[in-house]
Amino acid sequence: MSRGLRVWQASARRPGQGCGLGMDMEKEQETLRAWKDRVARELDRVVAFWLDHSHDQEQGGFFTCLGRDGQVYDDLKYVWLQGRQVWMYCRLYRQFERFRRPELLNAAKAGGEFLLRYAQVAPPAKKCAFVLTRDGRPVKVQRTIFSECFYTMAMNELWRVTGDARYQNEAMEMMDQIVSWVREDPSGLGRPQLPGAPASESMAVPMMLLNLVEQLGEADEELAGISAELGDWCAQRILQHVQRGGQAVLENVSEDGEELSGCLGRHQNPGHALEAGWFLLRYAIQRGDAKLRAHVIDKFLLLPFHSGWDPEHGGLFYFQDADGLCPTQLEWAMKLWWPHSEAMIAFLMGYSETGDPALLRIFYQVAEYTFHRFRDPEYGEWFGYLNRDGKVALTIKGGPFKGCFHVPRCLAMCEEMLNNLLSRLAPASALSTRSPPAGPTRPGAE
């Protein structure tokens, strides 16, 4: 098995590992199988929703502003959501036999071409727009790296699926630009340097870069080797966000890893910490670093879960203040879909790797809440935004910040991890839905 596939399918590495199922193995197996089926069915429904409603057949790319029933309520195209959907379709096409369908591939290619044609505001400069009109004219530019990161992920996956070198060239050139903005000179992002603004680091930046390192290095030993230093740097930077003697993950720290003053310094985002958790877990597993793995589970899984879970109504808070003060963000107590999908991935990955039943129990707890509250049994896909008490606050299925990404990524990864867990328990059964890598992938790497 190639290195990259291990990354995606981290749980498959230790088929002989004990799973802590000392109690009733049959019952446990049954629960796991029920969840596997539930997750797989849900993935089918979610993918169907996006296939049915989001494709712009005329101009290419995807509509992501979709109402509860899938109706387009705005035709703006958010670049990062375009990139995410291209990536997601390619991943599904590449990893799941049942999704290896021309309609996914063609839509991904149309989305990729839309991005190639329109994403960059003033080529050859690499800066991408944040949002485009339906026909590709730039509406807004953000002074961050995130549109460019998802552009890169889309291009790399398209290359893996199609073998077309144009896509990979784009991915590699954009990656060089991103790394240069982050590590050398951020001036191209257009953010003014102001004397009162602390030199701070948002955890999102090294997280995103670590994710890109994993993406580009998949099944490419040479590239993985070259970018190992970058991966180490990212992991180190993320780990600096554990503060207060290991008692809190803070979203923003100073350049040299100290707590910042005021709200900015105390800001916490439990979902983000959990997402960083499974990025780091994957990183620790790849490097065979058991000590780091334990640290990550402790600080990026259990700590944000226990402090971020609402004891009154269930669900993860969106934002918190490390001193327990009231956050200033109006939506702080709302329950958003993505922290819950990230938590599902993180705890199932943690359990798959350690066999610790406490982690499996948390996976079940989060998954029950999530399926009960976010899932829309009537029209498909998930609601994105609940009030603190778990009632739906926004009925939209997609918008400026929600597209075809977190939900299907969560379901696809959980389906694979559950399959692998079941395979370990009953090696003879034919559970796998996973297929070998598609077509002309990994050119040059093998």
Added chain:
Amino acid sequence: MSRGLRVWQASARRPGQGCGLGMDMEKEQETLRAWKDRVARELDRVVAFWLDHSHDQEQGGFFTCLGRDGQVYDDLKYVWLQGRQVWMYCRLYRQFERFRRPELLNAAKAGGEFLLRYAQVAPPAKKCAFVLTRDGRPVKVQRTIFSECFYTMAMNELWRVTGDARYQNEAMEMMDQIVSWVREDPSGLGRPQLPGAPASESMAVPMMLLNLVEQLGEADEELAGISAELGDWCAQRILQHVQRGGQAVLENVSEDGEELSGCLGRHQNPGHALEAGWFLLRYAIQRGDAKLRAHVIDKFLLLPFHSGWDPEHGGLFYFQDADGLCPTQLEWAMKLWWPHSEAMIAFLMGYSETGDPALLRIFYQVAEYTFHRFRDPEYGEWFGYLNRDGKVALTIKGGPFKGCFHVPRCLAMCEEMLNNLLSRLAPASALSTRSPPAGPTRPGAE
């Protein structure tokens, strides 16, 4: 009575006017008096909160990030909130005998000096920071005119109270810059012009300018004459936001007053429409334009109130979509303090001017909800952010967007209007808390 004072005290203009109190005048008078007392007491408590907790005795200026009990949870200084508090203190000092106290004047002057010293990012360029560190170093700059507008209001009021020409020079220079950004060349604001971004107008811009025209022209016939054209232009631009055959006030329209496509075009903000309503009402009253007055009451008071009031839980929604779709803003259904204070001003002003009892009933309805839900009987001031169901969502009393402004402005204006209404009903009684203009105000104008 000078023109400017009429503006502030619009209700005092028609002492002989019928008040629609055909029913039980004594009972009505009693209710008005009870509200007047309630409002005046609340104003005292609110001013005391800011006097007790917000003054930075060391560096000048104000802390506005205050927790429920007034504790400073962040020492950042938001320029527009600094300007608003200076303005508010000066207004209270100038208009209310009981607030003509050195501690208000001295704090206002210290805030004004802080702004003079630090607000402009790179003088002599007029662009102001959005937020400063406690000691005045710029942290963030917004590409809008709002910091500069409140800077101007602060300086003009300081001049009115102190007679110091430095303040008025600053106000007039900044006003010239703002008008030039809005009407001639916005490039100094630093916003990139992108081919996909529609040339749109946010209602906030002409509203803010109209407010400035009123402020600078108060008791200054010459300046009022010069800026009359600007005031007319602002009113015209605001009125363009009435769309769909008079059935909706839209927050954003095209430069030539057409509805824009998508969410941007359908976006509604009932509190903002109501605030624009009383700005326009004041403008119509000044010009003696009864037809415009009726139009404003219909379109900017009754329409947003009836569409924006939550039939289930009461209170005004923060955002709405003109097609009744789900807004994409997470906080759309929350109840914020300021739309309610603006509604109180708007409906009491509307009633004071027309005597229409329907407007008084709405004032009572909004005021009851507001005092019941937002007021904090324990620590003073008002909560700013409630969930849809009216429960407190954020316990803070001040933050990046809430300072010493909307609440005391509302209470001060309502106290004056209620006083004037009561004076009309019982001219012999000694109700007035209002004092003659203070010290060396209106230099040059009289």
